[in-house]
Amino acid sequence: MANNTVTAVYRFVIDDVITNVRRDFEDMGVDETIMHELQRSWETKIAQSRVTTFQAPEPSAAVEPYSFEEPTYEQPAPASAPAPAPAPTSASAPAPAPTSAPAATSAPSTYTPAHPAASYNYRVEQTPAANLANVASATLPGDNSNVGRPQPHVAPRASNAAGNNNNISLPGGGRNGTGDFSNIPQTDGAADMTELEFMTTEELDDYVEKKFKEAREAERLTGQAPGEVTFTLTLSDRAARKAKRDGLEGFSIGQVDGEDDEDDDTGLGSDLDDSDGDMDDESDNIVLCQYDKVSRTKSKWKCVLKDGIMLINGRDYLFHKANGDFEW
Amino acid sequence: MNSIGLALIDSLDELIQSGHINPQLAMRVLAQFDTSIAEALSTRVRNRANFRAHLDNYRSLDDVWTFVLSNPTFRFEHDHVTADKVKIVACKARIPGEV
Numbered sequence: 001m002a003n004n005t006v007t008a009v010y011r012f013v014i015d016d017v018i019t020n021v022r023r024d025f026e027d028m029g030v031d032e033t034i035m036h037e038l039q040r041s042w043e044t045k046i047a048q049s050r051v052t053t054f055q056a057p058e059p060s061a062a063v064e065p066y067s068f069e070e071p072t073y074e075q076p077a078p079a080s081a082p083a084p085a086p087a088p089t090s091a092s093a094p095a096p097a098p099t100s101a102p103a104a105t106s107a108p109s110t111y112t113p114a115h116p117a118a119s120y121n122y123r124v125e126q127t128p129a130a131n132l133a134n135v136a137s138a139t140l141p142g143d144n145s146n147v148g149r150p151q152p153h154v155a156p157r158a159s160n161a162a163g164n165n166n167n168i169s170l171p172g173g174g175r176n177g178t179g180d181f182s183n184i185p186q187t188d189g190a191a192d193m194t195e196l197e198f199m200t201t202e203e204l205d206d207y208v209e210k211k212f213k214e215a216r217e218a219e220r221l222t223g224q225a226p227g228e229v230t231f232t233l234t235l236s237d238r239a240a241r242k243a244k245r246d247g248l249e250g251f252s253i254g255q256v257d258g259e260d261d262e263d264d265d266t267g268l269g270s271d272l273d274d275s276d277g278d279m280d281d282e283s284d285n286i287v288l289c290q291y292d293k294v295s296r297t298k299s300k301w302k303c304v305l306k307d308g309i310m311l312i313n314g315r316d317y318l319f320h321k322a323n324g325d326f327e328w
Numbered sequence: 329m330n331s332i333g334l335a336l337i338d339s340l341d342e343l344i345q346s347g348h349i350n351p352q353l354a355m356r357v358l359a360q361f362d363t364s365i366a367e368a369l370s371t372r373v374r375n376r377a378n379f380r381a382h383l384d385n386y387r388s389l390d391d392v393w394t395f396v397l398s399n400p401t402f403r404f405e406h407d408h409v410t411a412d413k414v415k416i417v418a419c420k421a422r423i424p425g426e427v
Contacts, residue, residue: 005372005373005375008372009368009372009373010332012364012368012372013332013361013364013365013368016360016364016367016368017336017357017360017361020363020364021356021357024353024356024357024360025353028350028352028353030348030349030353034343034348034349037343038339038340038343038349038357041338041343042335042336042339045334045335045338045339046331046332046335049331049334049335051331051332221352285411285413285414285415286330286414286415286416286417287414287415287416287417287418288330288417288418289416289417289418289419290418290419290420290421290422291393291418291419291420291421292421294388294393301383301386303393303395303418305416305418306370306421307366307369307370307373307421308369308377309330309332309369310402310414311330311331312402312409312411312414313411315409316330316332317377317402317404318369318373318375319373319375319376319377319404320369320370320373320375321376321377322376322377322378322379322402323376323378323379324378324379324380324381324395324416325378325379325380325381326381326382326383326395326397327382327383328382328383328386
């Protein structure tokens with residue numbers, strides 16, 4: 001009995017979700033076929049899990065067969081939107097930063113408001129060059145107040161950093177060879193020059209621009225007012241490779257705050273951090289629900305549960321209300 | 329996590345991996361799923377159940393009860409199910425009128 005309900009309820013949930021996210025797909029400029037693909041894939045997985053008698057969706061004529069292997073997605077945006085990306089696949093030749101600046105300033109005005117997020121939603125982070133291509137074609141769409149800001153805003157920091165990197169060294173880290181300065185104490189927080197040492201000016205520009213764009217996107221999504229952008233620099237893959245090539249692998253900052261404490265066996269994840277006993281014993285049978293009342297008299301427990309979804313012996317069951325009696 | 333939710337997460341994950349949607353959109357879909365399943369459970373499900381079991385372990389933390397039961401028997405209106413172990417995770421039901 002319960003399983004007929006399950007099928008009907010799952011049908012309702014799927015339809016309800018798909019109906020209600022249609023707007024989100026539109027807002028993000030994601031094509032409707034992707035949404036149908038999501039629905040088809042979801043239904044197939046439920047059918048395959050055999051938790052209920054859910055029939056696999058028949059391949060509908062309206063939904064085109066979709067290839068998951070295809071890495072790129074053609075955005076049906078206005079033809080003016082995507083700037084012709086300069087050699088996006090050529091990882092070896094990152095385009096110089098200045099070329100991206102004119103594109104950045106002109107691109108936003110060509111976007112229609114309906115597709116503000118047009119071309120960077122599907123970006124799969126790959127190579128610096130690919131990122132730069134995306135930056136060039138999609139910097140700050142729909143945010144005209146910030147047109148042109150990225151360059152003046154970030155460039156001084158990047159060039160300063162790159163320009164100074166020969167003059168700064170770290171306590172205990174006299175590996176960069178500027179012995180005269182090796183004893184200057186660092187008072188501005190954790191060492192952040194390791195990456196800068198290994199990056200060219202162009203790489204730095206790319207990196208900063210990328211971070212800036214990510215921050216702008218986050219702001220746009222959260223509806224925050226544009227504000228100051230802060231981010232931390234970490235060792236990029238490329239810089240790491242260069243470091244390795246230069247024999248600087250294993251380069252580390254001297255430890256001046258006492259002995260290593262990694263072996264502290266009272267920390268998180270240690271044997272002592274396991275007081276739950278078999279509470280987290282992963283059983284395949286699980287009930288997720290709400291409780292109205294839980295009471296106990298001596299070793300007898302009673303609870304009133306509601307709106308539950310349970311997986312028992314590989315089948316799903318639902319209940320509106322359930323009374324439980326346990327003995328401890 | 330329940331089967332229908334896991335299936336959705338898997339599907340979303342595949343679409344993210346293949347670059348067809350971004351994680352923000354996936355989070356929006358999951359948020360909608362939470363709303364939809366809660367609504368479905370409270371408005372579309374009408375059946376009652378009773379169950380008895382031995383209570384192995386229990387915990388109440390931040391208004392979430394967790395019970396680990398052994399040898400439970402669930403009785404629905406027309407059938408019943410037994411298992412050797414089951415874990416129940418129950419959140420406090422919202423009192424009507426309270427946000």
